[in-house]
Amino acid sequence: MTLTWNTFMKRRDFLQQTGGFAAAALASRSALASPAAINVPQGKAEHVVFIWLGGGMSQIDTFDPKNRGNSKASPKLAGSEYDMIDTAVPGVKFCEHLHRTARLADRMTAIRTVNHHLVDEHAFGTNFVHTGRLISGSVTYPSIGSVIGHVRGAVNPDVPAYMLIGYPNVSRGPGFLGAKAGYVYLVDTESGPAGFSRPDDVTALRIQRRQQLLQPLTDRVPEDSVIAQYRAAQSEALRLAGPDFMRHFRLQDEPDDLRNAYGGEFGQRCLLARRLVQAGVRFVEVSHNLNFINGTGWDTHNEGQQNQHLLIKELDIALSALMTDLEKKGILDKTLVVIGTEFGRPAEYDARGGRGHQGSCFSLCLAGGGLNHRGAYGVTDERSKSVVENPVSVPDFHATIHAALGINPAHELFDGSRPIPITDQGKPITALFG
Numbered sequence: 001m002t003l004t005w006n007t008f009m010k011r012r013d014f015l016q017q018t019g020g021f022a023a024a025a026l027a028s029r030s031a032l033a034s035p036a037a038i039n040v041p042q043g044k045a046e047h048v049v050f051i052w053l054g055g056g057m058s059q060i061d062t063f064d065p066k067n068r069g070n071s072k073a074s075p076k077l078a079g080s081e082y083d084m085i086d087t088a089v090p091g092v093k094f095c096e097h098l099h100r101t102a103r104l105a106d107r108m109t110a111i112r113t114v115n116h117h118l119v120d121e122h123a124f125g126t127n128f129v130h131t132g133r134l135i136s137g138s139v140t141y142p143s144i145g146s147v148i149g150h151v152r153g154a155v156n157p158d159v160p161a162y163m164l165i166g167y168p169n170v171s172r173g174p175g176f177l178g179a180k181a182g183y184v185y186l187v188d189t190e191s192g193p194a195g196f197s198r199p200d201d202v203t204a205l206r207i208q209r210r211q212q213l214l215q216p217l218t219d220r221v222p223e224d225s226v227i228a229q230y231r232a233a234q235s236e237a238l239r240l241a242g243p244d245f246m247r248h249f250r251l252q253d254e255p256d257d258l259r260n261a262y263g264g265e266f267g268q269r270c271l272l273a274r275r276l277v278q279a280g281v282r283f284v285e286v287s288h289n290l291n292f293i294n295g296t297g298w299d300t301h302n303e304g305q306q307n308q309h310l311l312i313k314e315l316d317i318a319l320s321a322l323m324t325d326l327e328k329k330g331i332l333d334k335t336l337v338v339i340g341t342e343f344g345r346p347a348e349y350d351a352r353g354g355r356g357h358q359g360s361c362f363s364l365c366l367a368g369g370g371l372n373h374r375g376a377y378g379v380t381d382e383r384s385k386s387v388v389e390n391p392v393s394v395p396d397f398h399a400t401i402h403a404a405l406g407i408n409p410a411h412e413l414f415d416g417s418r419p420i421p422i423t424d425q426g427k428p429i430t431a432l433f434g
Contacts, residue, residue: 041433043404045336045369046155047277048148049322050285051270052166053315054126055298058345058355059363060384062312063110065095067382071305071353078347078383081308089375097312100320105375107323107332108367109432113378113387116343116394120357122299125342127171129364132398132423139415142175144398145283147422150174150181151407156280159245160184163276165269166287176415183285184240189268192249248279258325266290267318274325277335288315298341301354323367336369336404347383361387364397369404372434395426403428 060066061081069079084093087105094102094110101108118124124135133141142150149161164172164185174181186193251259251268254275262271266288273284291297294311296304319339326332344362345355361380367373379389399409402422409426412419 040408040410041403041428041430042406043336043370043433044334044406045371045404046334047281047331048145048283048336048338048369048401048405049270049273049277050145050283050338050340051319052285052287053298053339053341054287054289055122055296055300055341056125056343056345056357057298057339057341057363058300058308059112059361060345060347061308062095062098062315063363063365063376064112064380064384065093066347066384069347069349071349076349076353078349080347081305087375092375095312097309098316100316101323104320104323104367105373107327107373108337108365108375109371109373110363110365110376111378111392111397111429112363112376112380112384113361113390114364114392114394114397115361115387116359118343118359120343120359122342123171125357125359126169128394129340129342129397130171131175132395132426139420140170140173140175141420142177142181142413143172144401145172145183145285146174146177146181147413148283148402148405148407149183150177150413151411151422152282152405154280154282158240159248159276159280160240161282163281163283164285164287165189165272166285166289172285176420177413186249189249189251189265189272192246248275251275261317262321262325263314263317264290266314267321270318270322271325274322274329277326277331278329290314296354300345301350301356302352303354305349305354319367326368332368333370334368336371336401337365337367338401339365339367344384347385358385361385366400366404366432371404371432373432377429377431392429393426395424396429397426399423399426400428400432402426403433 065080065082065084067079068083069081070077071081080095083096085096085099085102087094087102089105092105094105116128118128127135130143131141132144145162154161162183164183167187168185172183184193249272251271254271259268259271262268269286273286276284289297293314294304294307298311300308322337323332326335341364343357343359346358350356361384377390378387378392380386381388402409409423409428411422413422
């Protein structure tokens with residue numbers, strides 16, 4: 001084949017350009033991997049209490065209220081279901097059923113401009129807000145609880161790094177980090193996690209003998225195998241089993257007036273979260289899944305909207321009690337309280353007076369954790385449907401949480417030999433770091 005000068009020049013230009021792209025990519029990669037290459041705020045929080053409102057909290061009816069609508073009119077009038085009230089931060093308003101939390105608004109920030117462009121479906125949204133990543137066919141990404149527990153470890157080695165008060169699923173799990181980065185979970189605040197209490201007839205000596213019988217079998221497991229991960233998790237469970245760990249679940253040790261201040265079952269979960277934080281657990285997720293209160297939980301389609309105020313009032317009681325309790329114990333600045341949900345709801349009502357799903361604009365909240373709180377961050381339009389100022393992606397929200405705990409959002413974990421940053425190019429909200 002004969003090469004002309006013109007062909008040679010084209011090929012040379014191509015090689016120069018692709019070489020430039022490769023160099024740029026390498027430089028970008030180096031900047032991402034190096035903590036010194038980007039300006040990352042460093043918070044001093046030690047713990048996270050992550051409150052999960054499964055179903056999709058309606059931001060326009062809670063932390064981003066707008067003009068009143070009417071779900072019972074014909075035709076229905078789009079807008080907020082409730083009146084708005086002033087908060088402790090001038091110019092910031094919450095819905096009328098958050099009046100206790102409103103008095104503490106200077107200790108928190110409702111991030112009103114979180115958005116994603118997923119299909120507005122519960123499983124996708126739940127996974128995205130927990131992991132900060134789209135569902136992949138080749139990688140199972142770890143949840144933020146598993147990431148933080150893995151990177152920082154437990155504050156006290158006598159307790160797990162990551163605990164879940166609610167029902168487990170893959171979105172809350174360790175993903176490619178393996179079982180060693182998993183959680184201990186419970187669904188009943190009275191009994192605590194299942195399997196950690198020894199039967200009365202099983203003495204410490206019998207436990208020791210059982211472990212000795214098991215040891216030769218576990219020693220045969222290859223170190224780099226999946227089974228080895230479960231062996232490590234089993235060893236951790238055996239270490240925790242017993243009264244020293246289970247005493248943290250004795251809510252009856254708390255004063256009656258404090259237990260009453262937290263309210264019902266959801267409030268007791270939040271009280272337990274405070275006890276676990278004090279015990280040294282790094283990350284506690286508390287699930288608010290009491291669907292029977294309004295019939296639908298936070299997924300307020302159709303008639304579920306009409307009793308939504310019962311959910312909001314319960315959140316208000318528990319959240320305000322938790323913030324106040326943490327502050328009185330002197331650990332609010334060390335404990336980042338997070339409110340998460342998979343998406344928001346539109347201002348418009350459906351045919352039976354409920355609301356659909358909306359990912360284009362919704363609210364997630366942060367409280368305590370030593371951040372520079374401002375009541376609310378970001379501006380939305382008159383129907384809380386579109387972002388007007390300061391958009392925040394879900395990876396940005398994750399990056400803010402990581403930075404609050406002194407973790408670089410560009411920190412890399414490894415799926416085998418493949419490096420994966422803990423956020424998908426998320427950037428912390430610098431305005432919250434004073």
